[in-house]
Amino acid sequence: MQKTALTTAAALALATFGAGTAFAQSSLTLYGNADISVDHVKKTAGVPLGVGLLTVGQGVKSSTTRVSPSGSSQTSFGLKGEENLGDGFKASFVLEGQLSHDTGALSQDGRIFGRQSYVGLTTPFGEVRLGRQYAPIFYSTAFVTGERFGATDLFIEGGATNNLMVRQDNQISYWLKAGGFTGSVAYSPNAGSLNLVSAARGGQVSGANGGILGAIGAGAESDSKVGRSIGFFGNYAFDSALNATLGYHRNDFDGAGYGLYGDIDNNPATPSATVASGWALDKYQAYNLGVKYVFPSNGIMLDAAFAQGRYDLQGTDDNLKVQFIAAGIRVPVDQWTFSGQVSQIKFKNFTKGKDTGLMLGAEYALSKRTTLYARAVQIRDDEGTAADAGFVGGAVLVQGGPDVVATALGLRETPVFAGAGLNPGGKSTYIGAGIRHSF
Numbered sequence: 457m458q459k460t461a462l463t464t465a466a467a468l469a470l471a472t473f474g475a476g477t478a479f480a481q482s483s484l485t486l487y488g489n490a491d492i493s494v495d496h497v498k499k500t501a502g503v504p505l506g507v508g509l510l511t512v513g514q515g516v517k518s519s520t521t522r523v524s525p526s527g528s529s530q531t532s533f534g535l536k537g538e539e540n541l542g543d544g545f546k547a548s549f550v551l552e553g554q555l556s557h558d559t560g561a562l563s564q565d566g567r568i569f570g571r572q573s574y575v576g577l578t579t580p581f582g583e584v585r586l587g588r589q590y591a592p593i594f595y596s597t598a599f600v601t602g603e604r605f606g607a608t609d610l611f612i613e614g615g616a617t618n619n620l621m622v623r624q625d626n627q628i629s630y631w632l633k634a635g636g637f638t639g640s641v642a643y644s645p646n647a648g649s650l651n652l653v654s655a656a657r658g659g660q661v662s663g664a665n666g667g668i669l670g671a672i673g674a675g676a677e678s679d680s681k682v683g684r685s686i687g688f689f690g691n692y693a694f695d696s697a698l699n700a701t702l703g704y705h706r707n708d709f710d711g712a713g714y715g716l717y718g719d720i721d722n723n724p725a726t727p728s729a730t731v732a733s734g735w736a737l738d739k740y741q742a743y744n745l746g747v748k749y750v751f752p753s754n755g756i757m758l759d760a761a762f763a764q765g766r767y768d769l770q771g772t773d774d775n776l777k778v779q780f781i782a783a784g785i786r787v788p789v790d791q792w793t794f795s796g797q798v799s800q801i802k803f804k805n806f807t808k809g810k811d812t813g814l815m816l817g818a819e820y821a822l823s824k825r826t827t828l829y830a831r832a833v834q835i836r837d838d839e840g841t842a843a844d845a846g847f848v849g850g851a852v853l854v855q856g857g858p859d860v861v862a863t864a865l866g867l868r869e870t871p872v873f874a875g876a877g878l879n880p881g882g883k884s885t886y887i888g889a890g891i892r893h894s895f
Contacts, residue, residue: 482540488533491606492557493829493890496521497873502882503839503855515879524874525556527890528817528829529604532571544580565658565672571623583631591621592629592642592689593744596703599691600746600759602786602795603817607874608831608886610782610799610813611761617778617801617858618669618740618867620647620685620707625675639690647707648675649683653714653737655866666715668866681710701746709737711770714865736770744780757786777804778858793819801858809840809857811878830889835859835872839881856880
Protein backbone atom coordinates (compact mmCIF):
# COMPACT_ATOMS: atom_id res chain seq x y z
CA MET A 457 0.00 0.00 0.00
CA GLN A 458 1.43 3.41 -0.95
CA LYS A 459 1.67 5.86 1.95
CA THR A 460 2.05 9.37 0.50
CA ALA A 461 3.05 11.28 3.64
CA LEU A 462 5.24 8.50 4.97
CA THR A 463 6.81 7.98 1.55
CA THR A 464 7.85 11.64 1.44
CA ALA A 465 9.23 11.53 4.98
CA ALA A 466 11.16 8.34 4.30
CA ALA A 467 12.57 9.80 1.08
CA LEU A 468 13.85 12.83 2.97
CA ALA A 469 15.44 10.59 5.60
CA LEU A 470 17.09 8.37 2.99
CA ALA A 471 18.41 11.43 1.19
CA THR A 472 20.75 12.08 4.10
CA PHE A 473 22.60 8.89 3.21
CA GLY A 474 23.05 9.81 -0.44
CA ALA A 475 22.19 13.25 -1.74
CA GLY A 476 19.54 13.09 -4.43
CA THR A 477 19.38 9.28 -4.52
CA ALA A 478 16.12 8.85 -2.60
CA PHE A 479 14.33 11.47 -4.70
CA ALA A 480 15.11 9.44 -7.82
CA GLN A 481 13.04 6.49 -6.61
CA SER A 482 10.18 5.61 -8.90
CA SER A 483 8.37 4.24 -5.86
CA LEU A 484 8.88 3.80 -2.15
CA THR A 485 6.47 1.59 -0.20
CA LEU A 486 5.94 1.06 3.49
CA TYR A 487 4.31 -2.30 4.12
CA GLY A 488 3.78 -4.82 6.87
CA ASN A 489 1.62 -7.30 8.70
CA ALA A 490 0.35 -7.24 12.28
CA ASP A 491 -0.75 -10.54 13.82
CA ILE A 492 -1.45 -11.10 17.53
CA SER A 493 -3.54 -13.61 19.45
CA VAL A 494 -4.54 -14.92 22.86
CA ASP A 495 -3.77 -18.62 23.13
CA HIS A 496 -3.50 -21.46 25.58
CA VAL A 497 -0.71 -24.02 25.11
CA LYS A 498 -0.60 -27.28 27.05
CA LYS A 499 2.52 -29.44 26.94
CA THR A 500 2.78 -32.94 28.41
CA ALA A 501 5.97 -34.23 30.03
CA GLY A 502 6.41 -37.14 27.66
CA VAL A 503 8.65 -40.11 28.39
CA PRO A 504 10.65 -40.27 31.64
CA LEU A 505 14.23 -39.13 31.10
CA GLY A 506 16.86 -41.44 32.54
CA VAL A 507 20.55 -40.86 33.35
CA GLY A 508 22.51 -39.76 30.32
CA LEU A 509 19.50 -38.66 28.31
CA LEU A 510 19.37 -35.21 26.71
CA THR A 511 17.61 -32.88 29.17
CA VAL A 512 17.83 -29.39 27.69
CA GLY A 513 14.40 -27.87 28.43
CA GLN A 514 12.67 -31.20 28.04
CA GLY A 515 10.52 -33.45 30.20
CA VAL A 516 8.64 -30.59 31.89
CA LYS A 517 4.84 -30.45 31.82
CA SER A 518 3.31 -26.99 31.39
CA SER A 519 0.00 -25.21 30.77
CA THR A 520 0.31 -21.58 29.73
CA THR A 521 -2.03 -18.79 28.61
CA ARG A 522 -0.25 -16.20 26.48
CA VAL A 523 -0.62 -13.08 24.42
CA SER A 524 1.59 -14.09 21.51
CA PRO A 525 2.52 -12.82 18.03
CA SER A 526 2.39 -14.43 14.60
CA GLY A 527 -0.25 -17.06 15.26
CA SER A 528 -1.57 -17.23 11.70
CA SER A 529 1.10 -15.19 9.87
CA GLN A 530 4.46 -13.58 10.55
CA THR A 531 4.34 -10.10 12.04
CA SER A 532 6.60 -7.92 9.90
CA PHE A 533 7.32 -4.41 8.64
CA GLY A 534 9.38 -3.19 5.74
CA LEU A 535 10.40 -0.66 3.16
CA LYS A 536 10.88 -1.43 -0.50
CA GLY A 537 11.85 0.89 -3.30
CA GLU A 538 12.30 0.77 -7.05
CA GLU A 539 13.88 3.03 -9.63
CA ASN A 540 13.15 2.53 -13.31
CA LEU A 541 16.46 2.94 -15.15
CA GLY A 542 14.98 2.43 -18.61
CA ASP A 543 15.60 -0.13 -21.36
CA GLY A 544 14.39 -2.99 -19.14
CA PHE A 545 16.69 -2.15 -16.21
CA LYS A 546 15.47 -1.42 -12.68
CA ALA A 547 17.19 -0.94 -9.32
CA SER A 548 15.43 -2.03 -6.12
CA PHE A 549 15.91 -2.69 -2.42
CA VAL A 550 14.06 -4.40 0.43
CA LEU A 551 14.54 -3.77 4.16
CA GLU A 552 12.26 -6.02 6.22
CA GLY A 553 12.13 -6.72 9.95
CA GLN A 554 10.07 -8.74 12.39
CA LEU A 555 8.77 -7.85 15.84
CA SER A 556 6.71 -9.27 18.68
CA HIS A 557 3.50 -7.32 19.27
CA ASP A 558 3.17 -8.74 22.77
CA THR A 559 6.35 -6.98 23.98
CA GLY A 560 7.39 -4.68 21.14
CA ALA A 561 10.78 -6.39 20.94
CA LEU A 562 12.59 -7.09 17.68
CA SER A 563 12.87 -10.71 16.58
CA GLN A 564 15.71 -12.30 14.58
CA ASP A 565 18.21 -11.82 17.45
CA GLY A 566 17.32 -8.14 17.67
CA ARG A 567 18.20 -7.33 14.05
CA ILE A 568 16.25 -4.36 12.71
CA PHE A 569 15.96 -5.92 9.27
CA GLY A 570 16.46 -9.57 10.13
CA ARG A 571 13.93 -10.97 7.68
CA GLN A 572 15.39 -9.51 4.49
CA SER A 573 17.95 -6.87 3.62
CA TYR A 574 19.06 -6.77 0.00
CA VAL A 575 19.64 -4.63 -3.08
CA GLY A 576 18.59 -5.87 -6.51
CA LEU A 577 19.21 -5.07 -10.16
CA THR A 578 16.64 -6.21 -12.72
CA THR A 579 17.79 -6.62 -16.32
CA PRO A 580 16.12 -7.90 -19.49
CA PHE A 581 17.75 -11.25 -18.63
CA GLY A 582 16.63 -11.63 -15.00
CA GLU A 583 17.32 -10.10 -11.60
CA VAL A 584 20.38 -10.26 -9.31
CA ARG A 585 19.96 -9.69 -5.55
CA LEU A 586 22.71 -9.21 -2.94
CA GLY A 587 22.24 -9.38 0.85
CA ARG A 588 20.26 -11.28 3.49
CA GLN A 589 17.49 -13.23 1.76
CA TYR A 590 15.29 -16.29 1.99
CA ALA A 591 16.81 -19.61 0.95
CA PRO A 592 15.51 -20.83 -2.42
CA ILE A 593 14.04 -24.02 -0.96
CA PHE A 594 11.90 -21.89 1.36
CA TYR A 595 9.98 -20.55 -1.65
CA SER A 596 9.29 -24.06 -2.88
CA THR A 597 7.01 -24.55 0.13
CA ALA A 598 5.82 -20.93 0.43
CA PHE A 599 4.34 -21.05 -3.08
CA VAL A 600 2.02 -23.95 -2.20
CA THR A 601 0.98 -23.59 1.46
CA GLY A 602 -2.61 -22.48 1.97
CA GLU A 603 -1.66 -20.77 5.23
CA ARG A 604 0.80 -17.89 5.80
CA PHE A 605 3.78 -19.51 7.57
CA GLY A 606 2.58 -18.43 11.00
CA ALA A 607 3.20 -20.39 14.19
CA THR A 608 0.27 -22.73 13.41
CA ASP A 609 1.13 -23.45 9.76
CA LEU A 610 2.29 -27.09 9.67
CA PHE A 611 3.79 -26.57 6.20
CA ILE A 612 6.40 -24.30 7.78
CA GLU A 613 8.64 -27.28 8.46
CA GLY A 614 8.71 -28.28 4.81
CA GLY A 615 11.83 -30.31 5.45
CA ALA A 616 13.47 -27.21 6.96
CA THR A 617 15.33 -29.05 9.70
CA ASN A 618 17.88 -26.26 9.93
CA ASN A 619 17.65 -22.48 9.88
CA LEU A 620 19.78 -22.03 6.75
CA MET A 621 16.87 -23.45 4.77
CA VAL A 622 14.83 -20.39 5.77
CA ARG A 623 17.10 -17.30 5.68
CA GLN A 624 20.71 -16.77 4.69
CA ASP A 625 23.27 -14.06 5.27
CA ASN A 626 25.58 -12.95 2.45
CA GLN A 627 23.40 -14.38 -0.31
CA ILE A 628 23.88 -13.84 -4.05
CA SER A 629 20.76 -14.84 -5.98
CA TYR A 630 19.60 -14.79 -9.58
CA TRP A 631 15.87 -14.71 -10.39
CA LEU A 632 14.06 -15.46 -13.63
CA LYS A 633 10.40 -15.10 -14.53
CA ALA A 634 9.24 -16.40 -17.89
CA GLY A 635 5.60 -17.18 -18.66
CA GLY A 636 4.28 -19.40 -15.89
CA PHE A 637 7.77 -20.12 -14.52
CA THR A 638 9.39 -18.38 -11.53
CA GLY A 639 12.70 -19.57 -10.18
CA SER A 640 15.99 -18.66 -8.56
CA VAL A 641 19.46 -20.00 -7.84
CA ALA A 642 21.54 -18.76 -4.91
CA TYR A 643 24.98 -19.02 -3.29
CA SER A 644 26.34 -17.81 0.04
CA PRO A 645 29.96 -18.09 1.28
CA ASN A 646 28.56 -18.31 4.84
CA ALA A 647 24.81 -18.31 5.25
CA GLY A 648 25.13 -18.30 9.04
CA SER A 649 27.16 -21.02 10.77
CA LEU A 650 29.85 -20.98 13.46
CA ASN A 651 32.49 -23.69 13.92
CA LEU A 652 30.38 -25.08 16.78
CA VAL A 653 26.64 -25.47 16.30
CA SER A 654 24.77 -25.45 19.60
CA ALA A 655 21.54 -24.32 21.24
CA ALA A 656 23.25 -21.18 22.59
CA ARG A 657 21.85 -17.87 21.43
CA GLY A 658 21.75 -14.21 22.39
CA GLY A 659 24.45 -13.33 24.91
CA GLN A 660 25.49 -16.99 25.17
CA VAL A 661 26.80 -17.13 21.61
CA SER A 662 30.59 -17.23 21.49
CA GLY A 663 33.49 -19.11 19.96
CA ALA A 664 33.54 -21.45 22.95
CA ASN A 665 29.79 -22.03 23.22
CA GLY A 666 28.95 -21.84 19.53
CA GLY A 667 25.42 -20.86 18.63
CA ILE A 668 22.32 -21.81 16.68
CA LEU A 669 22.49 -21.87 12.92
CA GLY A 670 21.63 -18.42 11.65
CA ALA A 671 22.52 -16.65 14.91
CA ILE A 672 23.48 -12.98 14.57
CA GLY A 673 27.20 -12.80 13.82
CA ALA A 674 27.39 -16.41 12.64
CA GLY A 675 27.59 -15.37 8.99
CA ALA A 676 31.11 -13.90 9.09
CA GLU A 677 32.99 -15.02 5.97
CA SER A 678 36.29 -16.89 6.32
CA ASP A 679 38.60 -19.08 4.25
CA SER A 680 36.75 -22.22 5.40
CA LYS A 681 33.61 -23.71 3.90
CA VAL A 682 31.63 -23.50 7.17
CA GLY A 683 28.16 -22.22 6.34
CA ARG A 684 28.62 -22.23 2.57
CA SER A 685 25.22 -22.80 0.95
CA ILE A 686 23.83 -23.29 -2.53
CA GLY A 687 20.31 -23.96 -3.72
CA PHE A 688 17.62 -23.43 -6.29
CA PHE A 689 13.86 -23.57 -6.67
CA GLY A 690 11.34 -23.45 -9.46
CA ASN A 691 7.58 -22.85 -9.48
CA TYR A 692 5.41 -23.39 -12.51
CA ALA A 693 1.86 -22.09 -12.70
CA PHE A 694 0.22 -24.30 -15.30
CA ASP A 695 -2.87 -22.07 -15.20
CA SER A 696 -4.69 -20.04 -12.60
CA ALA A 697 -5.61 -23.24 -10.74
CA LEU A 698 -2.48 -25.45 -10.55
CA ASN A 699 1.00 -24.73 -9.17
CA ALA A 700 3.90 -27.17 -8.82
CA THR A 701 7.26 -26.52 -7.15
CA LEU A 702 10.68 -28.12 -6.76
CA GLY A 703 13.48 -26.99 -4.45
CA TYR A 704 17.04 -28.08 -3.60
CA HIS A 705 19.31 -27.02 -0.75
CA ARG A 706 22.86 -27.81 0.36
CA ASN A 707 24.88 -26.29 3.17
CA ASP A 708 28.43 -27.25 4.09
CA PHE A 709 29.61 -27.51 7.69
CA ASP A 710 33.24 -28.36 6.77
CA GLY A 711 33.87 -30.28 9.99
CA ALA A 712 31.99 -27.97 12.35
CA GLY A 713 31.22 -29.67 15.64
CA TYR A 714 27.93 -29.57 17.43
CA GLY A 715 27.33 -29.30 21.13
CA LEU A 716 24.93 -28.26 23.83
CA TYR A 717 24.76 -25.20 26.04
CA GLY A 718 22.80 -25.61 29.23
CA ASP A 719 22.21 -28.11 32.02
CA ILE A 720 22.84 -31.15 29.85
CA ASP A 721 23.76 -33.43 32.74
CA ASN A 722 20.88 -32.25 34.94
CA ASN A 723 23.44 -31.25 37.56
CA PRO A 724 22.83 -27.88 39.30
CA ALA A 725 26.55 -27.68 40.04
CA THR A 726 27.26 -27.29 36.30
CA PRO A 727 24.30 -25.26 34.99
CA SER A 728 26.16 -24.00 31.91
CA ALA A 729 28.10 -27.09 30.89
CA THR A 730 29.14 -27.18 27.25
CA VAL A 731 29.94 -30.53 25.65
CA ALA A 732 32.14 -30.70 22.56
CA SER A 733 31.08 -32.91 19.72
CA GLY A 734 32.38 -36.38 19.09
CA TRP A 735 31.10 -36.06 15.54
CA ALA A 736 31.96 -33.45 12.96
CA LEU A 737 29.25 -32.28 10.57
CA ASP A 738 30.11 -32.53 6.89
CA LYS A 739 27.10 -31.26 4.92
CA TYR A 740 23.34 -31.24 4.73
CA GLN A 741 21.40 -31.78 1.51
CA ALA A 742 17.64 -31.66 0.96
CA TYR A 743 15.02 -31.40 -1.74
CA ASN A 744 11.29 -30.80 -1.65
CA LEU A 745 8.27 -30.97 -3.92
CA GLY A 746 4.99 -29.13 -3.63
CA VAL A 747 1.66 -28.85 -5.39
CA LYS A 748 -1.40 -26.62 -4.99
CA TYR A 749 -4.72 -26.75 -6.79
CA VAL A 750 -7.57 -24.23 -6.51
CA PHE A 751 -10.93 -25.33 -7.90
CA PRO A 752 -12.12 -22.55 -10.25
CA SER A 753 -15.79 -23.13 -9.47
CA ASN A 754 -15.71 -22.64 -5.68
CA GLY A 755 -12.19 -21.53 -4.67
CA ILE A 756 -11.48 -24.62 -2.54
CA MET A 757 -7.73 -25.17 -2.28
CA LEU A 758 -5.90 -28.49 -1.89
CA ASP A 759 -2.15 -28.51 -1.27
CA ALA A 760 0.63 -30.93 -0.38
CA ALA A 761 4.39 -30.94 0.18
CA PHE A 762 7.07 -33.62 0.47
CA ALA A 763 10.70 -33.19 1.52
CA GLN A 764 13.70 -35.33 2.29
CA GLY A 765 17.09 -34.39 3.73
CA ARG A 766 20.30 -35.94 5.05
CA TYR A 767 23.02 -34.80 7.44
CA ASP A 768 26.36 -36.38 6.54
CA LEU A 769 28.95 -36.76 9.32
CA GLN A 770 32.72 -36.64 8.87
CA GLY A 771 34.83 -39.60 9.92
CA THR A 772 31.96 -42.08 9.82
CA ASP A 773 29.51 -43.60 7.39
CA ASP A 774 26.66 -42.59 9.68
CA ASN A 775 24.15 -39.97 8.63
CA LEU A 776 20.82 -38.60 9.81
CA LYS A 777 17.97 -38.97 7.33
CA VAL A 778 14.88 -36.79 7.67
CA GLN A 779 11.58 -37.01 5.77
CA PHE A 780 8.59 -34.66 5.78
CA ILE A 781 5.09 -34.77 4.29
CA ALA A 782 2.09 -32.48 4.68
CA ALA A 783 -1.34 -31.94 3.13
CA GLY A 784 -3.97 -29.27 3.58
CA ILE A 785 -7.35 -27.93 2.53
CA ARG A 786 -8.80 -24.42 2.54
CA VAL A 787 -12.53 -23.80 2.00
CA PRO A 788 -13.92 -20.26 1.49
CA VAL A 789 -17.60 -19.64 2.32
CA ASP A 790 -18.58 -15.99 1.81
CA GLN A 791 -16.52 -14.03 4.38
CA TRP A 792 -15.50 -17.21 6.17
CA THR A 793 -12.58 -19.49 5.38
CA PHE A 794 -12.13 -22.92 7.00
CA SER A 795 -8.84 -24.78 6.84
CA GLY A 796 -7.16 -27.98 7.93
CA GLN A 797 -3.66 -29.48 7.73
CA VAL A 798 -1.90 -32.71 8.64
CA SER A 799 1.87 -33.22 8.70
CA GLN A 800 4.57 -35.62 9.78
CA ILE A 801 8.33 -35.19 10.00
CA LYS A 802 10.48 -38.17 10.99
CA PHE A 803 13.96 -39.62 11.25
CA LYS A 804 14.25 -42.52 8.82
CA ASN A 805 17.20 -43.76 10.91
CA PHE A 806 18.96 -42.43 14.07
CA THR A 807 16.16 -42.38 16.72
CA LYS A 808 13.45 -43.23 14.17
CA GLY A 809 11.34 -40.72 16.09
CA LYS A 810 8.58 -38.74 14.40
CA ASP A 811 6.37 -35.71 15.00
CA THR A 812 2.78 -35.75 13.74
CA GLY A 813 0.59 -32.64 13.60
CA LEU A 814 -3.05 -31.73 13.00
CA MET A 815 -4.39 -28.17 12.55
CA LEU A 816 -7.98 -26.89 12.24
CA GLY A 817 -8.64 -23.23 11.54
CA ALA A 818 -11.37 -20.68 10.84
CA GLU A 819 -11.14 -17.06 9.65
CA TYR A 820 -13.64 -14.23 9.23
CA ALA A 821 -12.69 -11.35 6.91
CA LEU A 822 -13.76 -7.99 8.34
CA SER A 823 -12.25 -6.31 5.26
CA LYS A 824 -9.63 -6.99 2.61
CA ARG A 825 -6.90 -6.20 5.13
CA THR A 826 -8.30 -7.24 8.53
CA THR A 827 -9.22 -10.77 9.57
CA LEU A 828 -10.29 -12.49 12.78
CA TYR A 829 -9.01 -16.06 13.17
CA ALA A 830 -9.06 -19.10 15.43
CA ARG A 831 -6.75 -22.11 15.44
CA ALA A 832 -6.62 -25.48 17.20
CA VAL A 833 -3.39 -27.45 16.70
CA GLN A 834 -1.73 -30.48 18.21
CA ILE A 835 1.69 -31.99 17.56
CA ARG A 836 2.57 -35.35 19.06
CA ASP A 837 6.11 -36.74 19.34
CA ASP A 838 6.90 -40.43 18.99
CA GLU A 839 10.27 -40.58 20.73
CA GLY A 840 11.50 -43.67 18.90
CA THR A 841 14.55 -45.32 20.45
CA ALA A 842 17.40 -43.73 22.41
CA ALA A 843 20.36 -42.97 20.12
CA ASP A 844 23.95 -42.03 20.91
CA ALA A 845 24.55 -38.38 19.97
CA GLY A 846 28.30 -39.02 19.79
CA PHE A 847 29.51 -36.56 22.40
CA VAL A 848 33.00 -36.62 23.89
CA GLY A 849 33.24 -37.80 27.48
CA GLY A 850 30.73 -40.64 27.33
CA ALA A 851 27.44 -41.48 25.73
CA VAL A 852 24.81 -38.77 25.65
CA LEU A 853 21.59 -40.34 24.45
CA VAL A 854 18.81 -38.47 22.71
CA GLN A 855 15.20 -39.38 22.06
CA GLY A 856 12.57 -37.81 19.90
CA GLY A 857 11.63 -36.81 16.41
CA PRO A 858 13.27 -34.00 14.38
CA ASP A 859 11.19 -31.27 16.08
CA VAL A 860 12.73 -32.21 19.44
CA VAL A 861 16.28 -33.18 18.48
CA ALA A 862 17.07 -30.51 15.87
CA THR A 863 15.96 -27.77 18.27
CA ALA A 864 18.00 -29.11 21.19
CA LEU A 865 21.14 -29.39 19.04
CA GLY A 866 20.83 -25.82 17.68
CA LEU A 867 20.11 -26.73 14.09
CA ARG A 868 16.80 -24.89 14.04
CA GLU A 869 14.64 -22.50 16.03
CA THR A 870 12.13 -23.75 18.59
CA PRO A 871 9.58 -25.00 16.08
CA VAL A 872 6.29 -25.61 17.86
CA PHE A 873 3.73 -22.84 18.39
CA ALA A 874 6.01 -19.81 18.70
CA GLY A 875 8.33 -21.23 21.35
CA ALA A 876 6.05 -23.49 23.39
CA GLY A 877 8.25 -26.49 22.59
CA LEU A 878 7.66 -30.23 22.50
CA ASN A 879 8.93 -32.98 24.82
CA PRO A 880 10.16 -36.37 23.58
CA GLY A 881 7.23 -38.74 23.65
CA GLY A 882 4.86 -35.90 24.58
CA LYS A 883 2.32 -33.71 22.87
CA SER A 884 1.75 -29.97 22.67
CA THR A 885 -1.73 -28.55 22.11
CA TYR A 886 -2.57 -25.00 21.01
CA ILE A 887 -5.97 -23.27 21.12
CA GLY A 888 -6.03 -19.58 20.21
CA ALA A 889 -7.85 -16.70 18.56
CA GLY A 890 -6.51 -13.45 17.21
CA ILE A 891 -6.58 -10.65 14.68
CA ARG A 892 -4.46 -10.06 11.59
CA HIS A 893 -4.07 -6.77 9.73
CA SER A 894 -1.92 -6.06 6.68
CA PHE A 895 -0.90 -2.67 5.37
